[in-house]
Amino acid sequence: MLEIVGKTNIDFMGKRQIAFGLSGVLVLIGLIAMIQIGRGAANLGIDFAGGTAVQLKFENAIGIEEARRALGKHGLHDAELQEFTRDNKLLIRMKTEGTIEQNIAEQIVQVFATEFSGNTFVVDSSTEIGPTIGYRLQQDALLAITISLIGIIMYVATRFELRFGVAAAIATFHDVLAVLGIYFILDKEITLLVVTALLTLAGYSLTDSVVVFDRIRENLRSRRRDSIAVIINKGINQVLSRTLVTTLTVVLVLVPLTMFGGEVLQDFSLALLLGVMIGTYSSVFVASPLLLAWPGGEGRLLSRGR
């Protein structure tokens, strides 16, 4: 029998102060990121902020500085440029306040056609989004997140007990905020696809918490005399090998996707990769300890296994 970890007996609950400290920092960064997004100061993708993005694929490589100069010469300042050197690709993004009637995408293409006439290129993609639609997408995404969180708390609360539902929801929120915070610090663009990844990892992190909770519930029924902390520890240790094996397989899937999935999938899978690792951590170190932090003490958990 090949095993990553054998039978373990680690005192996870004893380390919960350290874990809460670390998670506190992660959540704080995430909250700052949220506030910055609300203020419009974060690196929001144009699908949320509105604006123009054009991706060009050149015959020969082209430097970012050259490109910036060429755009500036034609009055297109404040462009954000990003190159994908492997394919000689250049991504030009402009966040515009007004409407998109000025047809900035076409202007950008024109600039490169005239300034780099020796270097032919094709337009890989061009995106123009009016600010109203960006706002609407933001609202939609927020609504979807809120509704799914409420649904999850309700489901877990009926299947287990309210404190399990709330703990799972907090752990999930913790994971989403942590990844958001990391993206904010790395100054990565938050696009619709990244939000999709965040929602996916919410589902994943939830699964993790539910698996651990399930085992804790089972133990609550069979081991009535142990303290809650001991029971929770036992549960986590029992599912530890599953937790690690699953995380390992998902990481095995996501690493090649992050590295070779192409520029479109890259940010998506990176967010998932971060999220899966944080989700594994939070199911052990955040969700379960939260059961103990519930006001009302240890004594009444699940009425001691109904």
Added chain:
Amino acid sequence: MKKIRGRLLLVLFLSVISLYLFIPSWPSVYNGIPDGFKWLIPPRGVSLGLDLQGGIHLVLEVEKDRAVEIAVDRAAKAMQDLLTDKDIAYETIERVGGVQVQLDVSEEGKVEEVAELIRDSFSSYFQASQEGRTLVFELIAPEVERIKNSAINQALETIRNRIDQFGVTEPLLQRQGRTEIVIQLPGVKDPERAKNLIQDTALLEFKMVDEDNETKLGLPLQVKRSEEQAVREKFADQVPEGSEILFESIQNGEDGMPEFSQPRLIRQGAVLTGDVLRDARVNYDDFSEIYVGVTFDSKGASEFGKITKANVGKFMAIVLDGTVYSVPRINEPILGGRAQITGNFTTDEANDLAIVLRAGALPAPMKTVQDLTVGPSLGRDSIEKGLKTTMIAGIIVLIFMVIYYRLSGVIADAALVLNLLCLLGALSGLNATLTLPGIAGIILTIGMGVDSNILIFERIREELRQGRPVRLAVDAGYEKAFLTIVDSHVTTLITGLALFVFGTGPIKGFAVTLCLGIAINLFTALIGTKVVFDLINRRKLERLSI
């Protein structure tokens, strides 16, 4: 034992159905089927989203207020015609503001007569004021609403006509909300051209050149495209009332040549507009120059005849969306109801012009709210990389499972393959659109499928460690993992459904594959693999390879 056979048949049946549904999405197999048997196969499978095959996603907003202004402009023109018919002199008749027409009659004595005439002939206008020789008529409110509402339907109809004639496979065109139109054109090779075709208002106008004043003004013979605005501003004070400067393209930007145009002084107010056209065709003249030949309907033909008769020897400008296409001299009255539009066309441009003229003008300009264009090469890149890495990742997982769980890992792998097959079959059967986030959803589903098996196997291992015999350990493992798997799947399903209901675009595509995948997962993990284990258990094994 009978129960095993039933479940085994169910698994087999679902595999076959999935494979059958998937065939149309697999071109190399589908095309290999002889034509005589194609009717046996469902006609449509998975279609690729815009991000995978390239194409355009446009959201346009009808500028409703402009639609009303255009209607009022038209009424003002009709009022001019009416007074000219009745031989009543006027100074100006024009739209003021959004919904009013102001008439300045030359003789004070005629004002009453004019007011009565307008009241009789234009029932949707009421008299707002009368002061000296000035009359103001206003469009009634319900009519304003009607024009606004019909504008979007007209626009939808016009764009549909244009796209149909352009020839795009499986275009999607629908109304969104009160003012927006969503257009999806998958697989379009030349996105810029398609966008122009859709968005050109295509208002064709025949206008007279203000020849006397044009020579007096001394306009430059040719200017660069970028200088047009400057020229307009420079001459703004000298342009006589009732005329305007429009530009005629005399050299388009092809072959890297600079674009030049010639400013012309054109009388405002069209003598004839494109709504009297019956047909428009591309043709070549004797010098094999390309042109678009237009045919007027009977009303248009007689009007055009009258106008050309009255203006022999003068220059007439053919104006489309504010750009002068050509300025032919009227050599003789044209009575046959035909005209030619020449210009510096490429074949594509001429074709597109003919299409927009046939399909008719948009009731108002359209504003772009959202425009996502993916070139065909990026789409191909994405699908290649996405599929390739998904396959590599999948194979890594399959190998890992066999290494870690031995023979049981093989069973789990079989379940994964079954899972993927059912998911693809279901997507194909529903004619779903596969997008990049959709592929991500499939990957997540694979992850969850693996997780279910890991949960079960770890539980079986635990039972075995406690010394249970194989058969009891397997049953206990499944039984104990059952609730966990259901709980974890249902919570993810809740997220998936929320995304499906409230998400838009790419998020929705992701949600579809996720929800389907979860449902199929539950089946393959809890029934599919269990039946195999039950089969194995009939042999009363001493040891289990897990």
